Amino acid sequence: MRIGLIAMSGVRAVDPELMRAGLTLPGFVERIRVIASLPSLGLLTLAGMTPPVHEIAYHEARDLAEAANIPVDFDLVAISSFSAQIRQAYALADRLRASGVRVVLGGPHVSVLPDEAGAHADAVVIGEGELSWPDVLADAQRGALQPRYGERGKAFDLTTAPMPRFDLLDPARYNRIPIQTSRGCPHRCEFCASTPLMTAGYRQKTPRQVLAEIDAVRERWPHPFIEFADDNSFVDRAWWKALLVELIPRQVRWFTECDLSVAEDPALLDLLYRSGCAQVLIGLESPVATGLGGIELRGDWKLKRFDRYRAAIARIQAHGVSVNGCFILGLDGHGPDIFAAVEQFVATSGLAEVQITVQTPFPGTVLHERLAKAGRLLDPGNWDLCTLFDVAFTPTHMSVDELRTGFRALIARLYSDANVASRRATFRAARRSGRERTLPT
Secondary structure, three states: OEEEEEEOOOOOOOOHHHHHHHOOOHHHHHHHHHHHOOOOHHHHHHHHOOOOOOEEEEEEHHHHHHOOOOOOOOOEEEEEOOHHHHHHHHHHHHHHHHOOOEEEEEOHHHHHOHHHHHOOOOEEEEOOHHHOHHHHHHHHHOOOOOOEEEOOOOOOOHHHOOOOOHHHOOOOOOOEEEEOOEEOOOOOEOOOOOHHHOOOOOEEOOHHHHHHHHHHHHHHOOOOEEEEEEEEEOOOHHHHHHHHHHHHHHOOEEEEEEOHHHHHOHHHHHHHHHOOEEEEEEEEEOOOHHHOOOOEOOOOHHHHOHHHHHHHHHHHHHOOOEEEEEEEEOOOOOOOOHHHHHHHHHHHHOOOEEEEEEOOOOOOOHHHHHHHHOOOEOOOOOHHHOOOOOOOEOOOOOOHHHHHHHHHHHHHHHOOHHHHHHHHHHHHHHHHHHHHHHOOO
């Protein structure tokens, strides 16, 4: 069979004023481009477990939208999408099917709403795709696709994961390559639309697998930048220390997401720097304690560590690794003063980078269920609003307009040329000072 894999890539917002303002701010545009430039690791992994008898092509949906004609010379097309792009995914699927191409839809949104997705596909995959892909291929080859495959809650053994097909990517186009070492997170945040929507538990690949993937990337990219696509790295510190020792001689630069506990291990921090870690992204969520209560369903982990935020940021950055602090605006403990509080925290904490989003009730999350029951969803079922930048709910301590306009204004201030340059200069100075103190004499 000739198989097409299509990723619904890119970052968007519905709010036209935000798009106009944001697209003029280099700092904001830079982060958007980074996110949008990542290829779909999920589809590349499915390609890696596809028998070589099949011919595979990988496409970004935005490229197909710009093309004069949608390619229809496929026997089977698999499309993976998040909620914000799901309407475009459905439209593309409808066009392909009208041309006689069989379409399989998957991803977190499809796993939560398979009936909705099923109206636009010959088959839908629920849960982790690796568990169902062999059956999908076998059934498609004999012309007997089933309407549904898989189930939520069933976990794929990552130690059996195939090598992703990095060779399907154009090296000149992609400057950041995703590699996954684990799935799952010990924290259960009510807004999380990642692994909890697919399955529970925490799993890891072996260090040997991860190193093999990194080496495969290094064969195609002379100086790769790796983005570890984990829900929460460093949960197993001993595992990571063993991996990082092996990363040092490979001389790659890399980025990952983790929680604040990374600051508690000086030996791990030193290995991060020596192994090429450029930045860690940490969900701080709120610069005020009132915003943190209840966002986690297992004991307010962040709230209990709130008084350590600044010290942890300083400690990580003193080891030469920048921190991208993430804040969610519109949490139930936030009022109109939250925008000034974020700005003040960023300015005084020494954060090298900052990412702000609006609280987003993705379908299938505990947050979505809670807001739906309370009648606080503005336009139920309008998945276009699930962008992380648009307001889709009624806040508790401010109006919808106050949240929307306050978010726009905060983006303009945080991502101004002057503020971006100041944050980076402050980090460089802290890094120089910190490394001088921590290096042996």
